[in-house]
Amino acid sequence: MEEEVHTGEINREAEAAPALIAVHPLERSIALALGYELRVFDFEMDCAVTLTDEAYSPCHSDAIRAICFGANGRLFVSAGDDKLVKIWRTDTWHCIRTVCSDKRVSAVAISHDGLFVTFADKFGVVWIERLEEDDQGQASVDKKAVPLLGHYCSIITSLKFSPDGKFIATADRDFKIRITIFPKGPLKGAHEIQNFCLGHTDFVSCLTFICPPDCHQSFLLSGSGDATVRLWDHVSGQLLDTCDVGEKAGLLDSKEKVEYSAAVTDINALPDGSFVAAAIQGLHGVMILKCDVPARRLFIAKFVFVEESFVPTRLGLSSSAKLLWVVMGASNVSKVGVSKMAQLRVLSDLDKFLSNEHGDYPVILKDKDMPGGEKLLLQFQGSDHVTKQDAALAATATAVKVAMQNLLTKKQYSLEKRDFRKRDRNDRKFKKQQF
């Protein structure tokens, strides 16, 4: 028992970072972050992109934890464990600004007007940085951001602007979703809290907004470690519906009953809410949900099995192309001897699925049929084929799961164990060494 405590703490440094994916809002390009590497593919040029960053090489020196495109697609942000927030122009893929954070960064977002970049650090503070018009051209380095708001010492897992730009939503590991009014002069901080969306019984892992037609406002979807996806009216803070995806996942994967966790790792939704895709830990595919806001309902529409041992880590939705990019991968997976790996699948014909056309939709595209084809796969998955692919995938899935649990799940200690940990505290250790 005591051994466990120690090994747990040593391993923390070498924890797996899941692969991330982000699709350009106009589908001009797609970005994948794997460990410290940022891989970008340009669909218009039909080629892999080389990123240029004069000040830093490689651009990130530690695992990237968050990436996102701005609403109009002009800007892209990446940030992570190296405490650097990089802001890129997506036409030239040139780094226009590097912001230094005091702590590791866990989430990023760009305001809809493209004027502000916000990022959350591991201590629960959201920072904001203004992008001046004049430095669109040249790189300015090492600026410091100002604090916008704070979740008191809780890791912020997701950071999103509402579609109308009025609110900024933040989710944390303490089961909370905070909806803050995004002020006109945000550099003085966002002090007015619209609401807290409370109801999740474990860490909240992901947020996404939807704007259903015939509704005067937008709504919020959240995924959590409690194996549910929830629909909120974020303006009133009301919980509209809870969809227990874990229950369904349990039925699909009954053999993995032991130590089963069905934490939702990512959700993506079409803006109208008619299609919500969820990646769920331990599930070898994508769960598709539908949202009926007037009826206050969120329900499971379909489960798309991808393949054995493929557990998606992140999703990227191209709304106009009706494609869902599904990525599985991680860096720092020590078990299989590969430092990092990523696998990419694409679900297509979402529109046919939505119009209830006859047939089995959405379909999983073959490698050569993917947009970008093999050139893209070469860029994103790398050339070295893993020999024992299933084993590697399984190890990756486990590593991602363990890393997420270590990071976000609250540890439960028995009384004795807690006393033992107190004895083992760092400040006491130093005292012992001195005498």
Added chain:
Amino acid sequence: MSKNDGKATQGKRQSAHLPRKRFYRARAHSNPLSDSHFPIPISPADVDYSSHYPHFLHSSKNDPDEDDLLPKISFADIGCGFGGLLVKLSPLFPDTLMIGMELRDKVSEYVKERILALRASNPGQYENISVVRTNSMKYLPNYFCKGQLSKIFFLFPDPHFKEKNHRRRVISLQLLDEYAYVMEVGGIIYTITDVEELGDWMKLCLDSHPLFSAILEEEFEADPVVKLLASATEEGQKVARNGGQTFYAVFRRIAPEDPIV
């Protein structure tokens, strides 16, 4: 520890007597940053206040429709310590529900026993005060809805002198956002300390927060609660005994200047 527990339960049996503090010794500080290991309500609706205020809320179980009519907690004493202020406030506002929030387990146990003993020996009184053990810096929104509180108290909080530990202070610009959220417009936040440095800090935080403004001097003089701040709690009595100075910051929750509709 088990010994103390035994004695504490002994105290419970004769609940007409006030609990004795020697059985509830606790450390002076508790780390507000550490992960909490006590149960936390998922949302304000999840808190069963009828067990806290049986006299006021006994009907809540039978009549869920009447939920809205039932009185809600409107005063909160953050870091209530041994509960001196609650006990003094209770007869002043007999129809107002108030709650103390304390992070230290033993101290909150003491306050619980103290209130039960006071209720037993003064039938009909002290029914409007209660205490919960919680980390209010982290979980305030789990207990109170938006705009619920009309008064919130921070009496003699930990000064946390080192700059490294300033983020442990219970008043900070960021935490004030949450206090403003749980307070009604017009509600009053009371802070007092005997540490000048902390007094300046709290005043600075409140002054620079857009949702708070200082109350007028005559209002400050007229408020009966202000007089209790320094005298009601043990910490305050200790300061008075040693002839120490106290520093107040009393502010009103105001509506934002530029509301976004």
